[in-house]
Amino acid sequence: MTRASRAAVDLATVVAARCDELAAISAMPDGIRRVHLSPEHAAANALAARWMAEAGLRTWVDAAGNLHGRTGDDDRPVLVVGSHLDTVVDAGRYDGTVGVLTGIAVVELLGDRVHDLPVAIEVVAFTDEEGTRFGKALLGSSAMAGVWDDAWWDLEDEDGTTLRDAATAFGLDPARIHEAAVDPSTLVGYLEAHIEQGPYLDRAGQALGVVTSIASARRFSVDVVGEARHAGGTPYESRHDALLGAAEGALAVERTCIREQHVGTVGTMHVEPGAVNVVPGHARFSVDLRGEFDEGRDRVWETIEDAFAEIADRRGLRITATEVHRAPAVVCAPRLMDAVRAGIVATGQQQPLELFSRAGHDAMSLGLVTDVAMLFLRNPDGISHHPDEAVSVDDVALGIDAMTTAVTIVATGAAP
Ligand code: HGY
Ligand code: MN
Ligand code: MN
Numbered sequence: 001m002t003r004a005s006r007a008a009v010d011l012a013t014v015v016a017a018r019c020d021e022l023a024a025i026s027a028m029p030d031g032i033r034r035v036h037l038s039p040e041h042a043a044a045n046a047l048a049a050r051w052m053a054e055a056g057l058r059t060w061v062d063a064a065g066n067l068h069g070r071t072g073d074d075d076r077p078v079l080v081v082g083s084h085l086d087t088v089v090d091a092g093r094y095d096g097t098v099g100v101l102t103g104i105a106v107v108e109l110l111g112d113r114v115h116d117l118p119v120a121i122e123v124v125a126f127t128d129e130e131g132t133r134f135g136k137a138l139l140g141s142s143a144m145a146g147v148w149d150d151a152w153w154d155l156e157d158e159d160g161t162t163l164r165d166a167a168t169a170f171g172l173d174p175a176r177i178h179e180a181a182v183d184p185s186t187l188v189g190y191l192e193a194h195i196e197q198g199p200y201l202d203r204a205g206q207a208l209g210v211v212t213s214i215a216s217a218r219r220f221s222v223d224v225v226g227e228a229r230h231a232g233g234t235p236y237e238s239r240h241d242a243l244l245g246a247a248e249g250a251l252a253v254e255r256t257c258i259r260e261q262h263v264g265t266v267g268t269m270h271v272e273p274g275a276v277n278v279v280p281g282h283a284r285f286s287v288d289l290r291g292e293f294d295e296g297r298d299r300v301w302e303t304i305e306d307a308f309a310e311i312a313d314r315r316g317l318r319i320t321a322t323e324v325h326r327a328p329a330v331v332c333a334p335r336l337m338d339a340v341r342a343g344i345v346a347t348g349q350q351q352p353l354e355l356f357s358r359a360g361h362d363a364m365s366l367g368l369v370t371d372v373a374m375l376f377l378r379n380p381d382g383i384s385h386h387p388d389e390a391v392s393v394d395d396v397a398l399g400i401d402a403m404t405t406a407v408t409i410v411a412t413g414a415a416p
Helices: 004-025 039-054 097-116 139-144 150-155 165-168 174-178 200-204 242-260 294-315 334-345 393-412
Strands: 058-061 067-070 077-085 120-126 187-195 208-214 214-223 263-267 269-271 282-291 317-326 353-357 372-377
Touching: 004 039, 004 058, 004 097, 004 393, 039 058, 039 097, 039 120, 039 282, 067 097, 067 174, 077 097, 077 165, 077 393, 097 120, 097 187, 120 139, 139 174, 139 208, 165 174, 165 214, 200 317, 200 334, 200 353, 208 334, 214 242, 214 294, 242 263, 242 269, 242 282, 282 294, 294 317, 334 393, 353 372, 372 393
Parallel strands: 077 120, 077 187, 187 372, 208 353
Antiparallel strands: 058 067, 067 120, 208 372, 214 282, 214 317, 263 282, 269 282
16 A cells, blocks of 8 residues: 655645646647747746755756756765656646656755755756757757757757757857766766656556666658649649658558557658648658667668658659657666665555656666666556646655655665
């Protein structure tokens, strides 16, 4: 029988209310959209910084736009606890936010004990975990991991604004981005609490789970060039219809991934000239491809590219795929997984489910420079990246208790 502490239940109630406050910071009148380097990003950082300060954390925004809050200002080694505040379009209100707010709640639950720990706790609210605005995900955590690629500055959003110009307008100095990089020797590890974004904890009747590894991902922008022609006068045998080529390409992604037990999604598609009486001459669509391991993911991508080549040849099209994001699979560290597992068991949940994350997370970036582990919270029906995304206050309370225990174990080697 799982049972959260009274203090964690009170904190979880605050976390839920804060998720609602953050949800109101949106570029959409009737949904949640909070993207990298936007006014909503700045507002969310300011609000979360206030909550961090109220919890006694020293706060700052780094050269990439990530918000940090740390206990003390000495040179103790650092345990980072975080997640992200940016969102997809028409998002749910718990993806990322619950992890950041759980980190703040852990500091509040530890209270004065936090100063006795041999490590500093640093809560980080990453920006641009999603890649919604510029297509490349994990920009904030990549900067902190020290793997920034200056070529990213030329990425453009749908309005043609470059990442460089957006960063400058936000008040950041692109020339100083490398100052966001953490010194890996100062870290003892990274822990992240996140809603599962899948149905497996819900199906198992468990509130919390331990993540074993995080999906290996690649994203592409696929251009399909055909010929715009009159919709009435052009016989089929003379057509090079870019939309139909893209449609066949999207179906090839689905067919290949089902057969190869991977996950591929075509989330966006643009067609030009976009007139009812013109055979489309150009189409562009996105591919989000994931697998448990990099080798399998790459093999599946090669199969998909072969399918694109066959479609292009048969329909007289030019199909070009450009990679816009790649993140290697990250295996969670057993010593941190043990701490997360112990935290869950301490809430009364025996034999916590261990599962591979099909969703990407900032832990993928931090996993390049330090040990990482993740705590999953039950996400009813696995609905996420959707307004119906949900998590219960009771499960958030259990997550706060579990994360507090995990943090204490990682920091001191023993449970509180
Ligand atoms: O796309 C993902 O998997 C994550 O939610 N950014
Ligand atoms: Mn997400
Ligand atoms: Mn997320």
